[in-house]
Amino acid sequence: MTVLEITQLSKRYGKLQALQELSLQVRQGNIYGLLGPNGSGKTTTLGIILGVIRASGGSYRWFDGQQPEHLARRRVGVLLETPNFYPYLSAVKNLEVVAAIKGLGRERIQTVLEQVNLWERRDTPFRTYSLGMRQRLAVAAALLSDPDILVLDEPTNGLDPQGIADMRQIIQAIGASGKTILLASHILDEVEKICTQVAVIKRGKLLAAGDIEDVLRAENRLLIGASDLAAVQRCLEQHPQVQRIQPQGALLEVIVDENLASEALNRFVFEQGLSLSHLQQQRKGLEATFLELTADDEHTA
Known part of the structure; x- marks a missing residue:
């Protein structure tokens, strides 16, 4: 009801x-x-x-x-x-x-x-x-x-x-x-x-x-590590479902389409002759979601 x-x-x-x-x-x-x-x-x-x-x-x-x-x-x-x-x-x-x-x-x-x-x-x-x-x-x-x-x-x-x-x-x-x-x-x-x-x-x-x-989960985030991070980044930039890539220390944070599974991305990288040492689904907290949604808001009153 x-x-x-x-x-x-x-x-x-x-x-x-x-x-x-x-x-x-x-x-x-x-x-x-x-x-x-x-x-x-x-x-x-x-x-x-x-x-x-x-x-x-x-x-x-x-x-x-x-x-x-x-x-x-x-x-x-x-x-x-x-x-x-x-x-x-x-x-x-x-x-x-x-x-x-x-x-x-x-x-x-x-x-x-x-x-x-x-x-x-x-x-x-x-x-x-x-x-x-x-x-x-x-x-x-x-x-x-x-x-x-x-x-x-x-x-x-x-x-x-x-x-x-x-x-x-x-x-x-x-x-x-x-x-x-x-x-x-x-x-x-x-x-x-x-x-x-x-x-x-x-x-x-x-x-x-x-x-x-x-x-x-409105935005699907993955943390990726590899011995040759630059090569992996170039590879991922060619994937049509990768939205953007940004460095996170020694890792890459990869924003992908919601329906792209991490296993599929791992397979794509492997098929290009590369391997990943780290692959983690990153759950975005409500705070990050909220701050992004209200990015230009005036937090007053």
Whole structure:
């Protein structure tokens, strides 16, 4: 099932085009990363699909359009802003307040506090919590209604390394339980480690989208070594599926067409009377992909 479908979504603030015909699909069971630098339109996108911001054009629908929007949104858990709870109340008492506001029972409070590893601190006042613990309590509040999808906007923003690791583990565990997660972030490492799918946006435009592995493999890179590297380079330059070659220390980094297997390239070199001492498929990290896609972007705001 498609949990969320966005079609040519646009938003303009005066002369500023915040979103430009953005289209994507989030399918059930995925942890979907919406990745882009600050100011790229991530929060605007979330605001529109949650009914907080009115779109200038395009459309979206939840759960294949099976329900009216106001009913569909009840199946969505949300963490958009810095957590704001009563400072002198405990985690349990704060969640009781949230449950009362949302018209929910209290029966899931222990479950969600255990999910975010706060059950042992359930009676501790919120004001004594670290930033990471506060963020985890906000996730617990978003899970109270047992939503089908969890929407998180920069959930690790401002956290220390331990807080980031804790939040990463919690998000992965929630995803493993079968829930769909839509995660907006500018932190490349987190998206690569947590998400199963990703959409990269820049200035409100979609640059790339798909499974993490597919986005990373959009360019096929090989590291090649040989005793006569110059001869091998001349040989490879004659191959129609070799896009470019660049030195990498004592090796060559060879960019080839996506459908060219490393074995085929090795055979081509051998047939020219040359041999390779080193041949390695190089997996490009999401950071390299992201930086290439957003090459001329202004990383501001």
